[in-house]
Amino acid sequence: MPRAALPAPTYPLVHHTLDNGLHVLLAPDRSSPVVGVGVYYDVGIRSEPEGRTGFAHLFEHLMFQGSANLEKLAHFRYVQSSGGTFNGSTHLDYTNYFEVLPSNALSRGLFLEADRMRSPRITGENLANQIAVVKEEIRVNVLNRPYGGFPWLLLPPVLFDTFPNAHNGYGDFVDLESATVDDAVDFFRRYYAPSNAVLSVSGDFDEDEALALVQGHFGDIAAREIPPRPDFSESDLDAERRKSAEDPLAPLPAVAAGWRVPDPVGGFDDYLPYVVLAEVLADGDASRLEQRLVQKDRTVTQLAAYLGLMGDPFDVRNPTALVLQAHHAPTATADTVLDAASEEFDRLATAGLAGGELERVRARILAQLFREVDPVLGRTLALAAFEQIHGRAELLTELPARLAAVTAEQVQEAAATLRPDRRAVLELAAGGAK
Amino acid sequence: MTATATPLADGRAPSGVVPPLGPVPRVKQPTAAERILPTALRVLAVRRPGVPLVEVRLRVPFGGTAPNHSARATLLGETMLTGTERHDQVGLAAALQSLGADLRVSVDADRLTLDGNVLRTGLPDLLALVTEVLTEATYPAREVAGERERLVERLSIARSQPSVLVGEALNRRLYGDHPYARELPTVDAVRAVTPPQLRRLHAERVRPPDAVLVLVGDLSPARTLDTVQAALDAWTGQGADRRVPPLPPVTPGPIVLVDRPGSVQASIRLGGRAVPRDAPDYPALQLANLVYGGYFSSRLVENIREDKGYTYGPHSRISHGAAGSTLVIDADVATEVAAPALLESWYELGRMATKPVKPEELEDVRQYAIGTLALSIATQSGLASTLAALLGLGLGLDWLREHPRRLAAVTVEDAFAAAQRYLAPSGLVTVVLGKASGLEPALRTLGPVELG
Numbered sequence: 001m002p003r004a005a006l007p008a009p010t011y012p013l014v015h016h017t018l019d020n021g022l023h024v025l026l027a028p029d030r031s032s033p034v035v036g037v038g039v040y041y042d043v044g045i046r047s048e049p050e051g052r053t054g055f056a057h058l059f060e061h062l063m064f065q066g067s068a069n070l071e072k073l074a075h076f077r078y079v080q081s082s083g084g085t086f087n088g089s090t091h092l093d094y095t096n097y098f099e100v101l102p103s104n105a106l107s108r109g110l111f112l113e114a115d116r117m118r119s120p121r122i123t124g125e126n127l128a129n130q131i132a133v134v135k136e137e138i139r140v141n142v143l144n145r146p147y148g149g150f151p152w153l154l155l156p157p158v159l160f161d162t163f164p165n166a167h168n169g170y171g172d173f174v175d176l177e178s179a180t181v182d183d184a185v186d187f188f189r190r191y192y193a194p195s196n197a198v199l200s201v202s203g204d205f206d207e208d209e210a211l212a213l214v215q216g217h218f219g220d221i222a223a224r225e226i227p228p229r230p231d232f233s234e235s236d237l238d239a240e241r242r243k244s245a246e247d248p249l250a251p252l253p254a255v256a257a258g259w260r261v262p263d264p265v266g267g268f269d270d271y272l273p274y275v276v277l278a279e280v281l282a283d284g285d286a287s288r289l290e291q292r293l294v295q296k297d298r299t300v301t302q303l304a305a306y307l308g309l310m311g312d313p314f315d316v317r318n319p320t321a322l323v324l325q326a327h328h329a330p331t332a333t334a335d336t337v338l339d340a341a342s343e344e345f346d347r348l349a350t351a352g353l354a355g356g357e358l359e360r361v362r363a364r365i366l367a368q369l370f371r372e373v374d375p376v377l378g379r380t381l382a383l384a385a386f387e388q389i390h391g392r393a394e395l396l397t398e399l400p401a402r403l404a405a406v407t408a409e410q411v412q413e414a415a416a417t418l419r420p421d422r423r424a425v426l427e428l429a430a431g432g433a434k
Numbered sequence: 435m436t437a438t439a440t441p442l443a444d445g446r447a448p449s450g451v452v453p454p455l456g457p458v459p460r461v462k463q464p465t466a467a468e469r470i471l472p473t474a475l476r477v478l479a480v481r482r483p484g485v486p487l488v489e490v491r492l493r494v495p496f497g498g499t500a501p502n503h504s505a506r507a508t509l510l511g512e513t514m515l516t517g518t519e520r521h522d523q524v525g526l527a528a529a530l531q532s533l534g535a536d537l538r539v540s541v542d543a544d545r546l547t548l549d550g551n552v553l554r555t556g557l558p559d560l561l562a563l564v565t566e567v568l569t570e571a572t573y574p575a576r577e578v579a580g581e582r583e584r585l586v587e588r589l590s591i592a593r594s595q596p597s598v599l600v601g602e603a604l605n606r607r608l609y610g611d612h613p614y615a616r617e618l619p620t621v622d623a624v625r626a627v628t629p630p631q632l633r634r635l636h637a638e639r640v641r642p643p644d645a646v647l648v649l650v651g652d653l654s655p656a657r658t659l660d661t662v663q664a665a666l667d668a669w670t671g672q673g674a675d676r677r678v679p680p681l682p683p684v685t686p687g688p689i690v691l692v693d694r695p696g697s698v699q700a701s702i703r704l705g706g707r708a709v710p711r712d713a714p715d716y717p718a719l720q721l722a723n724l725v726y727g728g729y730f731s732s733r734l735v736e737n738i739r740e741d742k743g744y745t746y747g748p749h750s751r752i753s754h755g756a757a758g759s760t761l762v763i764d765a766d767v768a769t770e771v772a773a774p775a776l777l778e779s780w781y782e783l784g785r786m787a788t789k790p791v792k793p794e795e796l797e798d799v800r801q802y803a804i805g806t807l808a809l810s811i812a813t814q815s816g817l818a819s820t821l822a823a824l825l826g827l828g829l830g831l832d833w834l835r836e837h838p839r840r841l842a843a844v845t846v847e848d849a850f851a852a853a854q855r856y857l858a859p860s861g862l863v864t865v866v867l868g869k870a871s872g873l874e875p876a877l878r879t880l881g882p883v884e885l886g
Binding site: 032033069077078086100101103104105107133136143144145249250251284287294295298327329360363364366373375376432 | 483699729739
């Protein structure tokens, strides 16, 4: 597809900062009578203190347990009885809370978010209840299933040295059980200030009316000092690192490898070739590694390559990684898989991309981007993440052009950096093989 | 035109008071066009511009009662895109990618599903590739052999997941000898499938009669129907009998306990009969189920998650198949609280079936059902999938347009009657998967237990 034909998602964007420092981002679109509301707090897994692994996520649960004017359970009921849905999620660098609602509930959605930004109800009873709920969440998502936490919880301790980057973000049970109400109150005071948040609202509203509503609901929340954002960067690996783990439930072995990549924010244009490279390597049956490992060698059952330990190429800060993961046949070893992958990286690094390869991969990335932002909620969240992590929501609309500027040579150079001596490898043994 | 929230004069909510809802916004009906092609394929094209994409959903009836049908049908789905007369596997994938397209095939107990999406400008080329696959798929021996081994390995991964294992146990308990009980094939049956069998199955069953094709996106409905007709007129033929037999009645009995020695949780499932979307009492059942456990603000979530902390997420859902509809309730809980969690789940069912819901509970789920229906069809992908599911079961856009009105008409008495009929714990089956030695004594205090 010729470059000029690439369409781009365009939305009018309105920025506003309240006196208390809350950054507001409005993207009106009146095509469907729905609105998305998202609040992004600039604190995530990397900021939780030692001895309190899993605390950022536990705290996310506490934000749903009632607030200044709302009893426990009221938040859920007000959203759902308005015909909407809600959720929250905890990431490495941020924690978000969001609703999607019929547009006649916009004021209500803003009220609900403002009320917990003002003052969540943190009690010993709610804390004990949510510690129990989070432990069941970890059991259902990690401990009671094969490949739970592979590789997002297992690879970071191989890839990184410092506590913020390496620790288990879901949390150890001992740490979770040690959490106190005082910890939670301190965490809220420190990180949940208006000036540490982005409020993103998209969908069916008039921007002046929406701004007045935002001012009305959030304007009187007191400003607080926020801590400077820490620099979590670490130096690159100077030799290969390996760890192995046994998954007692897994029927087939698996391997994951990670390579550090350029700063996804400060080095955005150096980072983008890696985003393209991941797709060249593993998106679909025509990708390099599918052809080699699945179709030709037949050593691998399923594989993926992506940017970011949580699959979050554009909403993570430095340091992060390109991750390759593969479930492989018991007859193959991790080295069989990694050696073949290395040969393919070398082939890319020396011979470059084939004719048309860059164009077709780019077309697919673009289509995926459109699919993500078609739902009003996807748009609300993507704009908020670009605003908070990159400081510019506009980057979302510029992304097609920025991707189009990535050259075959840059992808080739990126492939050349995926050397064995720069990788962190996690081998997962199949303890559940019969 | 739509209405928005009406702010107070200064845009400010009175302190501490949850703002009331504004006037209900009108849902704009999308423009659509529908045609049954001379080949008997039913095509529906719907305009929803949003982003410059088109979502494509093809559903072909694919039920079968032969013991090896599921293995053959599943492998057919895995290998349909591995070669045609004109493209090999990589060539086909590259051709799709260059259109910005994605295409996936899968098969379940009712149907073959071909789902795709494409940059708007690539739609005619995508339709040409879809037609090529439907009429010229070759099932090359080498690719079939490779995919067969991958399917075997993926089945072993699937059957190491507690959710899959307990789902299979529940299906055996609910469906007995019906094909729905063996949707996931056995490894031995998969190993026995050959390329000629796949080619024959394709020739017999991948045919347009009773199939539906839905296209939603940045398109002109009338022109798109012409484009589709021109592209797909080569896909012809008569379908073999692809009907699915009706479901057997549910026979309640002892708790079925399935041993999974390494489990650190108990996976609890309850199942029963429900009714299809066009049944007169479906709207009342839909709302009663929401009150029970069908959304976060439900009685079950409030009880076993927010009050007692037994589980991360209990759910109660109604699923619709060609042979009938089923109610499934699930909760994964810590082993030591499995019996109390099951007791509370039954208690809340019993409460639904013996006492009418409160009017305010009914209003809450009514607004939730109407609002989330609108949300689910506010995206290209959501609208396409919803319409394909409806058309595949003989319903259509009319059902979607009329359903909010039906939900609005449900009374407390209607919801109570539906709960009595479908949510009574005495009419449901119970399956628990986990570490049997840690579960059995406590479960026996609640009732008879049989090992499954």
